[in-house]
Amino acid sequence: MSPASAASGYAIKAWPAADRPRERMRARGADALATRELLAILVGSGTGGASALDVAGAVLRAADGSLRRLAATSPAELERVPGVGPAVAARVAAGLELGRREACEEPAARTRIHGPRDVYDRCAPTLRGAAQEEFRILLLNTQHAVTRELVVTRGILDASVVHPREVFRAAITESAAAVILVHNHPSGDPTPSPEDRLVTAQLAAAGRTLGIPVLDHVVVGDGRFVSFVEAGLLDAG
Numbered sequence: 001m002s003p004a005s006a007a008s009g010y011a012i013k014a015w016p017a018a019d020r021p022r023e024r025m026r027a028r029g030a031d032a033l034a035t036r037e038l039l040a041i042l043v044g045s046g047t048g049g050a051s052a053l054d055v056a057g058a059v060l061r062a063a064d065g066s067l068r069r070l071a072a073t074s075p076a077e078l079e080r081v082p083g084v085g086p087a088v089a090a091r092v093a094a095g096l097e098l099g100r101r102e103a104c105e106e107p108a109a110r111t112r113i114h115g116p117r118d119v120y121d122r123c124a125p126t127l128r129g130a131a132q133e134e135f136r137i138l139l140l141n142t143q144h145a146v147t148r149e150l151v152v153t154r155g156i157l158d159a160s161v162v163h164p165r166e167v168f169r170a171a172i173t174e175s176a177a178a179v180i181l182v183h184n185h186p187s188g189d190p191t192p193s194p195e196d197r198l199v200t201a202q203l204a205a206a207g208r209t210l211g212i213p214v215l216d217h218v219v220v221g222d223g224r225f226v227s228f229v230e231a232g233l234l235d236a237g
Contacts, residue, residue, distance in 0.1 A: 021053070035067065036060055042091045047083045055083035059092065068129035071096040100126045112145045113138065116227035119180055119218040122146070127184035127220045135162055135183040139176040140215070148174060162199050164206035171212050179207065181217035190221030192233060200228055204235060 021037040030038065039056035046052045062081050063070035070092075078089035103125035113119060119138065127134060132154055139148040152166050171179050181203060183196075192200075200217045207214040217228040228234035 039092065042095050043084075043088050044091070047085075050083050055081070055088070058082060059084060067096070071100060072129040072131045112143060113140060113180065113215075114144070116216055116218045116225060116230060119182055119216065119227075120220060120225040123149075123182050123218070124220050124225070127182070128222055130184055131186060133183055133186060135181070137167055137171070138180040138182060139171055139174055140178045140180065142177045144178070144215075147176065162203070164203055167203055168206060168210055168212060172210065176212055178213050178215045180215050182220065183217075184220040188222030190219040190224055190226040192217075192219055192226055192228065192231070197233060200234060 021033055021040050024037070025033055025041065033041075036053060036056045039059055040052040043052040043055045043059070046055055050058075058081050059070065059078065062078075063073060073093075075086070075089040075093045078084050078092055079086060084092075113122075122138075123136065127136075134154050135152045137150050137152055138146050139150070141147050148170065150170055153162055167179070167181075170176075181200065185191075196217070196219060200214070203217075204214040214234070215229070217234060219226045219228075
């Protein structure tokens with residue numbers, strides 16, 4: 001019997017040892033397991049007649065089989081899936097967050113930003129599947145290496161919300177030489193909106209006044225991005 005052919009509700013502990021997800025991962029490595037099996041390990045145990053694999057399958061179906069959508073699902077939303085309680089929801093959310101962080105982690109030698117593609121490669125793994133807009137700043141030193149990445153706000157990007165004070169406070173405190181603005185469009189289309197342009201113009205003007213230039217604003221979409229510099233939309237002064 002294989003995991004794929006196991007009857008619904010058949011407890012994993014009753015399977016032959018060689019078929020159990022944990023044992024298979026120990027013997028063959030995590031990459032040998034299907035996504036549902038990996039989620040089953042995070043789920044831990046079944047409930048109400050459903051095995052951990054059944055619950056993992058229900059979690060995947062709730063996200064239409066997409067890990068990207070699942071990563072954008074809050075623990076509270078996960079708890080709506082039958083068999084998922086607070087502890088399971090927290091484990092699944094934590095596991096996905098670790099995967100996102102690993103995806104955007106770079107060796108120290110590669111933290112220098114050479115252009116908008118570097119910004120996209122760094123930020124896209126944690127922004128592409130986000131359910132709402134998230135506005136971030138990258139603080140750079142004189143060598144254009146990232147010293148810190150900060151989330152300024154979540155929600156609709158609006159000039160009344162993204163205030164220069166919030167954007168440049170950390171830059172001033174940490175003696176940043178320059179900043180790069182980054183935000184996502186959940187629609188997947190990275191075309192800058194009029195509000196995006198207004199926010200960027202205001203922040204660029206504030207940066208010139210403070211002597212901390214805004215080098216670029218990169219809008220992250222689904223598999224693509226728009227750079228304000230490349231599009232000729234940023235007056236760096």
